[in-house]
Amino acid sequence: DVKVTQSSRYLVKRTGEKVFLECVQDMDHENMFWYRQDPGLGLRLIYFSYDVKMKEKGDIPEGYSVSREKKERFSLILESASTNQTSMYLCASSPYSNQPQHFGDGTRLSIL
Amino acid sequence: DQQVKQNSPSLSVQEGRISILNCDYTNSMFDYFLWYKKYPAEGPTFLISISSIKDKNEDGRFTVFLNKSAKHLSLHIVPSQPGDSAVYFCAAVHGGTYKYIFGTGTRLKVLA
Numbered sequence: 001d002v003k004v005t006q007s008s009r010y011l012v013k014r015t016g017e018k019v020f021l022e023c024v025q026d027m028d029h030e031n032m033f034w035y036r037q038d039p040g041l042g043l044r045l046i047y048f049s050y051d052v053k054m055k056e057k058g059d060i061p062e063g064y065s066v067s068r069e070k071k072e073r074f075s076l077i078l079e080s081a082s083t084n085q086t087s088m089y090l091c092a093s094s095p096y097s098n099q100p101q102h103f104g105d106g107t108r109l110s111i112l
Numbered sequence: 113d114q115q116v117k118q119n120s121p122s123l124s125v126q127e128g129r130i131s132i133l134n135c136d137y138t139n140s141m142f143d144y145f146l147w148y149k150k151y152p153a154e155g156p157t158f159l160i161s162i163s164s165i166k167d168k169n170e171d172g173r174f175t176v177f178l179n180k181s182a183k184h185l186s187l188h189i190v191p192s193q194p195g196d197s198a199v200y201f202c203a204a205v206h207g208g209t210y211k212y213i214f215g216t217g218t219r220l221k222v223l224a
Contacts, residue, residue, distance in 0.1 A: 103155030
């Protein structure tokens, strides 16, 4: 079974802080993704990566950056956290494009 | 502009009956569709998918139907069980891309 592990289930940070969310997958998948889930808006793609050191913007990249130094690890960075970034963040991975993405259990991030 | 829509935010069904969840899309370039189930405090779990070259795909109690002319996707669960109570998301993929476009979700409640 694919295992996608997100480092924290719950996180509370203050506005202006730099925040790191970490994600690790154990199936040697090429592609990794970061989404946020908000009520009434479904899942929205922030960034994705199809190879080490490669990244592409998703639909809502503003205020975020990512890092993929190793194939198994994909980090989401909030450069200067703001209250409107309070959300559930979900990481996913897939072997290639038309294969199901496998999700981690999410990080509920609160920015105070 | 929401390309994938789930117009019913919630649905209640008696145990043993059929659950039908619906999804509409606007982009005719989508060629791969998926359904995910999400329990509270967990990540989405892949349920079933369908390619645009098919109009039906079955997996146990779950069947997905695709009507390309109507740009409509549905998930049938027969028979419904209390453990099926969750939020269901449909997702669509434009061929050759990595980007999933998710609907906003339908909360299914199966009553015992």
